[in-house]
Amino acid sequence: MARIAVIGAGMGAMAAAARLAVAGHRVVVYERTETYGGAVRRLTRDGFSFDTGPGLLPLPAVYRDLFVKTGKEPLESLVELVQVDPSARHVFADGTELALPNASRAGAVSALDAALGGGAGERWGDFLVRAREAWDRTRRPLLEEPLWPNWADLAEREPYPSVPHRRLLRTRQAGTLAEVGAFELRDERLRALLESHALAYGLDPRTAPASAAVLPYMEHAFGTWYVRGGMRELARAVYERCVARRVEFVFGAEVTGIVEKDGRAAGVELAGDTSGAPGSGGGSVVEADHVVAGVAPAVLDRLVPGTVPVRGAGEVAAQRGMPARLTVLLALRGGRPEGTAHRTVVHPADRESELDRLFGAEAGLPTASTVTVLRPDDPALVPDAEHEAVTLSVTVPAGLSPSASDVGRIMETAERAIPGLRDRVLWREVRAPGDITEETGVPGGAVPAPALAAAGGRLLQPSNGTRLPGLFTVGGWSHPGGGLPHAGMSGALVAGLIVEGPDFRGSQ
Structure with missing residues (x-):
């Protein structure tokens, strides 16, 4: 039985902890805050409740697998999963509206033809067929296997089978997601639909590789799901599974360093003692046979300078700056109208200007942003049926401190999805990147962002192993990247590497 110290109680870290505990190891999780879940948290006030992190769950099979592998109780016995239908309602700049059915190709084709005109559905359906091919080519190396030692193969090979596009005397194939939209979809609204999937993950569709087609495909193929009571209920279920498997949690315990001994990780240094009790005094050292770090690379580098995650044979993993997310939590008077879509995406008229402001040299909040509006049909989130809890979400530059006028513009955009919105507001909470x-x-x-193939490896997240033997990384900032399902898979990969050793080749 090995002693394993886990830094952080995010979703990937807890997924690794539960699997390692079931394998017979003694696992202790050190979390600097007073609760679990990482970014998957909840805000409650006056009988209203809001998710402050992700609001929907794609690819729930990842967490079903976690619960099957760590105990007899399946996920559905602990939380109620609800398939969201329609998957999303889209409000385009020209006033066109589209309700896209969940996990139904035929339904999507029919809805697109009805909303956007004949041929739109066929073009989107053909795109999904090609996206499936990219998914089939990259699913195992990007989700189910440790990052290949020869990861350059993933970096150089574009898995999306682009359709040759002939213009004048030149024939080109799409190399970016934006080019997929321009060459193959040929409708500004379809392009906005496609590009919104990349933007939701903080990716610029003009530079994201064509392989980013797997993002809308994943949602189409496996559906979009909501956890009754909010996504925090999923975090609670994972935490309670860890506790049931005798994982120990120490909250209020800040890790200030990683101990090295004989050339490998040998424990962690804490700002307080191992009890985490207030006023306990000076720092302490906790010995461990393995350390699992669920932190961002910049944080890890502070804990053990120079020991960053690696890609393959000693390659330093280059971290690209990612945007952040701004959310506005709205407590509304008046109940949720029957038939309201759970998720509505409101598209701006000038997407190019939005992308320039988000990803350009002088990053700032665009004048008009793509706004995602979440309106769950869940009595647990409101004090009574005469009120509604709504969350607005916008991709913004990292570190942004929004002004009142910024929030006002977001509210104005959201009013295209919820007429009379501002007259219904009882109160609002703004959640900034800070x-x-x-x-x-x-x-x-x-x-x-999730790891993606091609693009020279720019969107391949760092491997779960590091230059320091015995130190592993888990969560969204390591392979296979961001998003709830990807975090869960990172936990499975780290557990496999520790339990089975460096010859572990991924889930079966």
């Missing part, structure tokens, strides 16, 4: 930094320690409140 709040994410406070809860997770991530500089600028940046949100990591």
